[in-house]
Amino acid sequence: MINNHSVQNKECKGGIFMKVIMTGNEAMARGAYEAGCNIASAYPGTPSTEILENFATYEGVYAEWAPNEKIAFEVAAGASIGGARSITTMKHVGLNVAADPLFTMAYEGVNGGFVVVTADDPGMHSSQNEQDNRLYAPHAKVAMLEPSDSQECKDFMKIAFEISEKFDTLVLFRSTTRISHSKTIVELGEKEHTEVKPYVKNTEKYIMIPANARKKHYEVEGRLEALREYSNSSNLNKVELGNKNIGIITSGISYQYAKEVFGEDASYLKIGMSYPLPNKVIKDFANKVDKLYVIEENEPYLENAIKVMGINCIGKDLIPICGELNPDIIRKSILCEETKAVYTTDIMPPSRPPVLCPGCPHRGIFYVVSKYKDIISTSDIGCYTLGMMPPLNVADTVICMGASISGGIGIQKSNLMGHRNNKIFAFLGDSTFFHSGITGLINSVYNNSPIVTVILDNRITGMTGHQENPGTGRTLQGKPAPELDLEAIVLACGIKKENIKIVDPYKLKDTEDAVKEAYNSSEPYVIIAKQPCALIKEVQKKRANFKCVIDSEKCKRCKACLRTGCPALSFKNNVVSIDKNMCNGCELCKQVCKFDAIEKVGE
């Protein structure tokens, strides 16, 4: 975001546009801005988050965080129907949440251009599955573009809006982690002037009752044929002829990896419009080369389509479906060349999985719950998934946004049938609760499931890097917004007042009492653990001088404090110590110490 402001200030010197280095996400935002897109709605999700954060910094646009991807998609869809160019952005699994409006908007088409960004996460750097969202395009029957670097993120975005309006279709814009989070050089362009188109009532187009939808389906099929012709003639799909012994069909980041490995020793068909595929161009290319490889990450999306056309090609026989692709893998799979390490060592580095931060407010309640060995804890998507790590080990399940509560209800029902008594504790954050936890909570009341829902209210959307949400009292732009009252919502869902406890998870005794009462309750129960994320700038500032220190005279080396799993603690040379650069004085370790050996300083 720092970058973006500087970009705007220096974008044009004497009519010559500047070259800047941008992430794919920054470039997609820039492309949408240059295309005259003026309405955006999204829910944060790695690796898509920074698209909206950057788009929001441009002048004259409207951008918002929505409570979830379905809402975001529908806001952007409505904006398109209203005549504005609009965009919605989400991570791959977010599109599952928004799949309902996706499939029907594919029928309704657009008024103002409408682009849907799906940022997939091959390798699952920060995701729960590795789904390849290219498959959504043929399923929903919409056009799809796939950029391979930041310049294309910007340029293709502008083309996406043109395609959308020309063919009356939303356009799926598919990125991956290495496109979204790699920086490459971009030449900036000019902002197009666009007007919001007039809104004309058109019930046959915008009301998908069966009678209208039946007609629409034929239109959609016809549209796909027109789009296929466009794909065949568009330079979004590019042939680069080199050595014709080897032909490579590829798209997205895989193109860069293929070029890295084969350079000029192969010919390429680089697919930029990956739905509908350019069948004539593919056939023509296949005829020009001796041996045809398809290099793509995850699913054999291109390969299957090419094989259906009756063309022989080699793809997933050699290139793995699972995991993120890279040049090493291509070199090994196709050329049978193993990239060799020059230097090796027998040093065994310790495993270093991600963990809850020092001073993380989630740690307190996880520590307390970890003492109850018979609890089944259903967790959710967010930093608190990390409660699963030892020594806390609090989490039995993680499925998707909001499933802590609803999944927990199911386990509770199963416990009943199976004559088991394990109490269910469902953990989810404030943002996840707003996203899709509320409906689960309503279900726990409606169908009388005496589970405990713990809302970890850290006043921010944490894992994705601190985005505002309906509970923080600020908009995407940091402007004041009404702050949703969590307790009032929980009450309105039907949880009884006496079954709601609000605790500060930094206070161990209070937290223990709340957990004990919840554990013994025979009705649906909610604990709201309220303490802001330790990484929020104002919190860091406020707590900068708070530290805990260990009095090694009093310390009995019982290591009870280490069992909180706080990374600021260490045990080296038989001495327990606290790293003052990491500690924020949350005092959890102080409260678990039975020998009064930990002191808080810097009040």
Next chain:
Amino acid sequence: MNNVKSILFVGVGGQGTILASKLLSEGLMKFGFDVKMSEVHGMAQRGGSVTTQVRFGEKVYSPLIEKGKADAIVAFEKSEAARYIDYLKKDGHLIVNDYEIHPVTVLIGNDKYPENLTERLKAAAYNTIIVDAAKIAEELGNIKAQNVVLLGAVIKALKLENINWNEVIESIVPSKAIELNLRALSKGIKA
């Protein structure tokens, strides 16, 4: 493509590898190189092992570095240098922050932190440079500036001093941190 150079930053989430590579990429671009940089966000940023990769030259395709092809590895944490040493090219520079972060797996006794790391790293790669970046940054007033000290060290190792790095820092770093970072860079180049 043969002239493409690759720098691998490795460390622990939160140590500032992203800012260091951002500064590096910006400077290399201004100098006229094609540059690609790849970073990782999200869950891995929470105290996990992280890498940031920078590649530059006349024309760069892959943002990812292959094994055995990094001209320099900059390890913000000592044991992370060992984890990624197989990416180092022949005669490549292994720049190591003399700083240990023991992961929770070690704290709770599930794993061991290796001993005599400095000596063993030096024995593994002859071009190993140990930089006391954390200490230097702390003396300058903020341990967070260790990333820019290490940036200075890699600039020196790859002989990139002729790029105007001060201008890059001034254009990217928030104004109140510019002075600290300029001093950190100069210390790093001299280290």
